[in-house]
Amino acid sequence: MSFCGYKSEIREGDTVILYLTINQYYSIEAKNTTLSKKGLPIQNVVQTPYGSLACGDLIGKKFGTKIQLKKGWAYILQPTPEFWTEILPHRTQIIYTPDVSMILLFLELKPSSIVIESGTGSGSLSHAIIRKIKPSGHLYTFDFHETRVEIVRKEFADHGLSDFVTVQTRDVCTTGFGEELHGKVDAIFLDLPQPWSAANFTREMFKSRGGRLCSFSPCIEQVQKMCGVLSNLGYQEIQTMEILQSNFAVQKRKMNVLNLNMLKTPNPNEKENDKTEKEFSNFVTSVPPNSLPGHTGYLTFATFPPTHSIYCNNLNKNV
Ligand SMILES: C[S@@+](CC[C@H](N)C(=O)[O-])C[C@H]1O[C@@H](n2cnc3c(N)ncnc32)[C@H](O)[C@@H]1O
Structure with missing residues (x-):
């Protein structure tokens, strides 16, 4: 079984992670049959939001393969303790x-x-x-x-x-x-x-x-x-x-740029407006959360x- 170490090909009985999206993944067993609630052998089929999958069809496929479902697709991945x-x-x-x-x-x-x-x-x-x-x-x-x-x-x-x-x-x-x-x-x-x-x-x-x-x-x-x-x-x-765990947000910010001309000795020929004109700089920064x-x-x-x-x-x- 692949919890025990990495292997390339799915064998009968292996635990497989069926990965649809970052928030939707399931653990399934690569077996043709499973037991019903009454204990009778039935075909091992899982239902997903993108269509059904006969788990026995995964036997012989490589871990990491993208598989087609009726209304979308999924990846079949190795199980890990994190999953x-x-x-x-x-x-x-x-x-x-x-x-x-x-x-x-x-x-x-x-x-x-x-x-x-x-x-x-x-x-x-x-x-x-x-x-x-x-x-x-x-x-x-x-x-x-x-x-x-x-x-x-x-x-x-x-x-x-x-x-x-x-x-x-x-x-x-x-x-x-x-x-x-x-x-x-x-x-x-x-x-x-x-x-x-x-x-x-x-x-x-x-x-x-x-x-x-x-x-x-x-x-x-x-x-x-x-x-x-x-x-x-x-x-x-x-x-x-x-x-x-603290998730930082990435945001665009605007910042005043210090006008160094204001520190110079006043030049009588310069217009009054030039001294007070403000410059802004746009930059991307990360913002920590307010609470954890x-x-x-x-x-x-x-x-x-x-x-x-x-x-x-x-x-x-x-x-
Ligand atoms: C919060 S759970 C442990 C969860 C586990 N660390 C995990 O990651 O899945 C606490 C467990 O301790 C067990 N437990 C409580 N008191 C115990 C005791 N005196 N001896 C043995 N087990 C005990 C409970 O039955 C329960 O299953």
Whole structure:
């Protein structure tokens, strides 16, 4: 499956992104048949605003091809974690790409990293972590909601990612992450209503000192409590940030040009009008937004001592 790496040709069962416009794209499966609501095999056809598409017809086509629909056209693209975040079926709130990118960077993940995540939720962040740490890394992801675990496990399998991820039903706030992971982990990510309860089980998980932890919380009160607990547990380099996307508008503006003639000693021969004549210059500039809506949550990072992180030299200053 192409979530697992780039390939040129679509094979039977592959997940494909059907891209119509920048705001309209869907995930489809390149299969001739699918199951109806009654569980009976039927032809796998998707309806789009530009006409229907028999998904089996995509088998053998190249990723990136432009295909003709009855009333328009579409591109068939490789799936990526970024596309998946936009179109996945929501079972929970999810983490979006701007936060995901900072999490991957500040957790210092690389191919071969061993990572713990909880809760798994809808698997949005999990897909991005897996792409970052494979082929030799592994993600251990926990959620106490059994149905969510079953659904996400099937999605990982459908996307060909099962070798890189282990999903478990577990209440990490009361039972931690399991003895089998003691001393094996490089990084821990928590997206939980009460991350401080799970934090008590985190220290013994790290492979070596210098392991990184991140906690995502929507409310500042959760952040305050989590920072206090992390500090008591001996974590260092505790740093909280909020990622806000800011779109600059490109606009044409007019500006007065300073008339330097006005600074000269007056010339009695010059007409009076010449001194006050104003010149304007037109230019294109970018304008920042007046406000920044779009709060998702706060990201709190910390290092299990001794510190080695390259990103946080101002020890504990930001708490
Ligand atoms: C907001 S969702 C996580 C979304 C996920 N980060 C994503 O990007 O799709 C939070 C998840 O934490 C799970 N959860 C809450 N408390 C838990 C606990 N004590 N142990 C394990 N999972 C828990 C919930 O069932 C829920 O699925």
